[in-house]
Amino acid sequence: MQSQLKRVVYVSKKTDASDTTLRDIIAYSQKNNPEEGVTGCLLSGSNSFLQLLEGPADFIDTLYSKISKDNRHENVITLCEEKIDERLFLSWSMKLAPFENMEWSKEDFNSGNFLNITSEEALNVFVRLNEYTRK
């Protein structure tokens, strides 16, 4: 039997905006996530993250708790936390996408104005991103 799936979306502020840190996070995630059945997408702005995580509920809980305590970012705000039947990102262990051409301006994203977005708006960003990447 397949275990219950869960999706989490959050925003956070980077504490370290270096490319090396970002590469480390992505490399670790792409190695670790497939072992646990986690998929998702990480949007990276110059000083912010927006991440979607999907996978078995119990593992997502453990992972999200680790991620929230990670000192490479701060002000982690949960936008969406829900049980799901189907994943949005089936084939990405952790897709890295730059924050571009989204509904907020880059300035808004980088200044942290996006921190007020609703969970629906945040999810829409990923739905659209998923559509582009399928084309």
Ligand SMILES: Cc1cc2nc3c(=O)[nH]c(=O)nc-3n(C[C@H](O)[C@H](O)[C@H](O)COP(=O)(O)O)c2cc1C
């Ligand atoms: C923005 C951000 C996104 C992250 N995404 C993941 C992820 O998708 N998968 C993962 O295993 N670790 C991710 N991490 C790293 C975790 O916070 C943690 O360092 C990692 O799971 C190793 O934890 P452990 O050594 O205690 O097992 C992320 C960290 C940050 C800052």
